Amino acid sequence: MCLVSGGLDSATCLALARRDGFECYALSFDYGQRHQLELEASARVATALGAARHLTLRIDLRAFGGSALTEDLPVPKGRSAAEMGQGIPVTYVPARNTVFLSFALAWAETLECSDIFLGVNAIDYSGYPDCRPEYIAAFERMANLATRAGVEGRTRVKIHTPLIRLSKAEIVKLGHELGLDYGLTWSCYDPSPQGRPCGACDSCLLRRKGFEEAGLADPLASVP
């Protein structure tokens, strides 16, 4: 079970799970995000990487609001790495990874699948609380009490986060070695009406930094 957002981290995570021999079920969410282009990217990535099945669930996180990704609030632009390291930005969607992982857990349980992959990253990231190793460990513990696994002594649920300690440059290099085409992916939070990356949101800036430090060209160049 692999959560696939269409971004480069989750694409690399799916490529790693495939390399390690897993049959992969890809799960994506249409949650009312302003960057709906990532849904097309997640379908491209799941197909290109040979997912056994790809499901996009529609859930309404706009009903709650509370984020620049689900409300009509401006997305911050041009922030430095130091600024990104301070506090939680307005693009944080409350409890999003918990909601996503809960659905992954539900589908995994019906499939009798015990391995859930999530491409979170705690190094070059935007300061979201639900990307930290201590959060992932707590979710895994809860998941094993929540399901049949915890009662009937079946295989334990494992949350795999193979990218959590890597820099964006290391992730890009890894994907490149695995033959992943990053032109399939999408990162920008605030695309232009013509469907071009803005080049200035946290997500665009972290992506550019990753490719630059890896010494590789981004096939999805963000220059207009």
Add this chain to the structure above:
Amino acid sequence: MCLVSGGLDSATCLALARRDGFECYALSFDYGQRHQLELEASARVATALGAARHLTLRIDLRAFGGSALTEDLPVPKGRSAAEMGQGIPVTYVPARNTVFLSFALAWAETLECSDIFLGVNAIDYSGYPDCRPEYIAAFERMANLATRAGVEGRTRVKIHTPLIRLSKAEIVKLGHELGLDYGLTWSCYDPSPQGRPCGACDSCLLRRKGFEEAGLADPLASVP
């Protein structure tokens, strides 16, 4: 924040939260359950108990299947208390409470609300893993790492389960003392086409046992 299913446990839980002075936000789910009548009940309960707001989110747990409540599988009838105490029944919906609590956590975070009420019960219950105290404690711990609360040192998230150690009879007596009209609620998993309780599923049997042991009449008599 109170999860409201339309059943008697969650109605009693909401009544308790109101008694304790909380302003209540009620959250329900249309998850493709076969007993859609409970959605009408949850709206009645939220209105009668003066919820500040009631939201019913549509999520598609039928996409995963794996339960008699979301697939066209027969609902078990006429099971004894001993049979209910053995193993996990086919009416268990994989990871349902985790999915529900995750949405509650998301909405609570946007409202800056730190108290989440859930009417789970570990005494007269159907053997669901996600109704046990150890599961609730693990969810609460995870929730505090998942959200702003865990990073910015705000008030901790608390998952309140005031009914978890009560018998069904004790719950019914408590609701009766609080003036709750159980005629507003709905319990049956498998209502007739005419909208009558079947009187034989686990949920109907536990409800009947509760009223009998409490020495009270059920306003929603299940006799056809």
